[in-house]
Amino acid sequence: MVRGTRLAGGIALATAASLLLAFAIAWHPEIEPTMPPSPSSFARKLVIEGEQLAKLGNCAGCHTAEPGRPLAGGRSLATPFGTIFAANITPDAETGIGTWSRAAFDRAMRRGIARNGKHLYPAFPYDHFTHASDGDVEALYAWLMTRPAIASRAPETRLDGVVAFRPLIAGWNLLFLGEGPLEPDPARSSDWNRGRALAEGLAHCGGCHTPRNRFGAEDRSRAYDGAMVEGWYAPPLNARSPAVRRWTADRLHLYLRTGLSPTHAAAAGPMGDVTRALAQARDEDVRAIAVYFASLMSQAPAARQDQHDAMDRQLVAQQAHPEAAVLFAGACAVCHEPGAPMMQQGRPPLAWGTPLQVDNAHDTVRIIMEGLASPAGPAGPAMPAFADILDDGQVGALAAYLRARFTDKPPWSDIGAAVAHARRGDGK
Amino acid sequence: MIALTVNGETHQVDVDPDTPLLYVLRNELALNGAKFGCGLGQCGACTVLLDGKPVYSCLVPVAALRTRKVRTLEGLASPDGTPGVLSIAFEAEQAAQCGYCIAGMIVRAQALLERNTRPTADEVRAHLAPNLCRCGTHMRILRAVHRAAEMMGGGVRAVAEREP
Incomplete structure (x- = not known):
């Protein structure tokens, strides 16, 4: 009996202690609201530096819902846990971050805690931003606080099930948040180290x-094995890169700055937006990121052999997919057939693009259906959308034809699902 | 022979299956409303409606149509030859200068107004953005679409600028 009571007491004590510990980990104090700082209180140089870093991290990509209201939040992000709405990060005192002190901003960036002490969902990539240097965070703060304040309350994020309880994120942080800057690798160049710090930090490429x-x-x-994001497949950026042509630092640099690689492809989907932002970042920073990823892909097949000859198995593909060959001739050939006017302008052949090389059809199908906006850099054609020209079966047949003609890889097995997915258009 | 339905009429044409719809309309059916601009899906002069949605007819292989219905500028007029509402509005606003883009503009605008006779000014601009005009009559084109929306019993809503 006494032993039983002691045991029960012990359990109660242990439970209370763990609850207290959990509370201590999960609870964060509110940081006092401050008056929005005057834009003139920031040095011009710091603001410009902040702008370049904001382009590198593409803050506006997630935090802008309407082009005319930059950074005012409200854009939705579909996640497996439910839909998350991006916050208003303009310096509006009521609905934005106008009352956030430098310390409050720093805590949000590095530890994912809002000014009022609430946990932010890690859709906001603070697990990356935690690696940013003090100087970079300071510059970003200066830039954000000098943007026009826009009053706009983003819809409240309501996730499904247990993840709706935000203090649980404290546990997530214990497991997955490695706080602080990365140790430089003395064996690597300063470009490589800067590139890694930016790629793993503000640019949050792994996201x-x-x-x-x-x-x-x-x-x-x-890391960088490739993943599905909002219905697009972000391809591997390591030794598993399926690129046909070698990704050198020079080629990556050009691609990241202009959205078009003459040896690979035009940036599609979310990466198109990323390159449009990188076009406005600091050139040396983008260069450093290119150096870093070229090294991560240095063991990829294309790094060992840069295949100059573009694969074109026209006859094989035509025999396998005769109807799609007709569609290609009528809808695609005018730009993509070897010798077409666009191909004379140094555009890459389809065989060199990653979408046809990866083992799922999502990117190919979406590019056919939605088209591609003009790249950030060179003036030139945009690809029109074919969603209203071709029906689902025709899009699928065309994707199968492209795979058969421009690669020697096995046929895709997920084309039907990819087309249905793209037609639904909700990114889930 | 390939069968296609244009403006409610079914035609049999003897062309290669990869022939662009635009060539069939102009060369086989003498429907010259849709124009050849770039042939690359960049300018919109060849716009027609495919099951009610605006598409570049220069990029539609005729074999892709199957049973889907094509409507061209000619099909927007009444059977007695009275021009469609948009055509009347474009004429009233004198929206054509060289006129080459106008057929495509009218057809694309038709798709919008059939769906919504009360679009916002921004929606009209965004909807017409794929079609290029190089004379510079954009403001007249926009006025013509506004006028047509009103003639259809709707109107283009001006959305007040929000407070910054």
Whole structure:
């Protein structure tokens, strides 16, 4: 009896202690609201630096819902846990971050805690931003606080099930948030180290290109293995890169700055927006990121052999997919057939693009259906959308034809699902 | 022979299956409303409606149509030859200068107003953005679409600028 009571007491004590510990980990104080700082209180140089870093991180990509209201939030992001709405990060005192002090901003960027002490969902990539340097965070703060304040209350995020309880994120942070800057690697160049700091930090490349575990955290053991994001496949950026042509630092640099690589393809989907932002970032920073990723892909097949000859198995593909060959001739050939006017302007052949090389049809199908906006850099054609020209079966047949003609890889098995997915258009 | 339905009429044409719809309309059916501009899906002069949605007819292989219905500028007029509402509005606003883009503009605008006779000014601009005009009559084109929306019992809503 006495032993039983002691045991019960012990359990109660242990439970109370863990609850207290959990509370201590999960609870964060509110940081006092401050008056929005005067834009003139920031040095011009710092603001410009902040702008270039904001372009590098493409803050506006998630935090802008309407082009005319930059950074005012409200854009939705479909996640496996439900839809998350981006916050208003303009310096509006009521609905934005106008009352956030430098310390409050710093805590949000590095630890994912809002000014009022609430946990932010890690859809906001603070697990990356935590690696940013003090100077970079300061510059970003200066830039954000000098933007026009826009009053706009973003819809409230309501996730499904247990993840709706935000203090649980404290546990997520314990498991998956490695706080602080990365140790430089003395064996590598300063460009490589800067590139890594930016890619892993503000540019948060892994946010799309690294697969996530069931807790929604990036699986570091599969860093840059490629992942699905909002219905697009972000391809691998490591030794598993399926690129046909070698990704050198020079080629990556050109691609990231202009959205078009003459040896690979035009940037599609969310990457198109990323390159349009990178076109306005600091050239040296983009160059450093290119150096870093070229090194990550240095063991990829294309790094060992840069295949100059573009594969074209026209006859094989035509025999396998005769109807799609007709569609290609009538709808695509005028730009993409070897010798077509666009091909004379140094545009890459379809065989060199990653979408046809990866083992799923999502990107190919979406590009056919939605087209591609003009790249950020060179003036030139945009690809029109074919969603209203071709029916689902025709899009699928065309995708199969392209795979058969411009690669020697096995046929895709997921074309039907990819077309249905793209037609639904909700990114889930 | 390939069968296609244009403006409610079914035609049999003897062309290669990869022939662009635009060539069939102009060369086989003498429907010259849709124009050849770039042939690359960049300018919109060849716009027609495919099951009610605006498409570049220069990029539609005729074999892709199957049973889907094509409507051209000619099909927007009444059977007695009275021009469609948009055509009347474009004439009233004198929206054509060289006129080459106008057929495509009218057809694309038709798709919008059939769906919504009360679009906002921004929606009209965004909807017409794929079609190019190089004379510079954009403002007249927009006025013509506004006028047509009113003639259809709707109107283009001006959305007040929000407070910054």
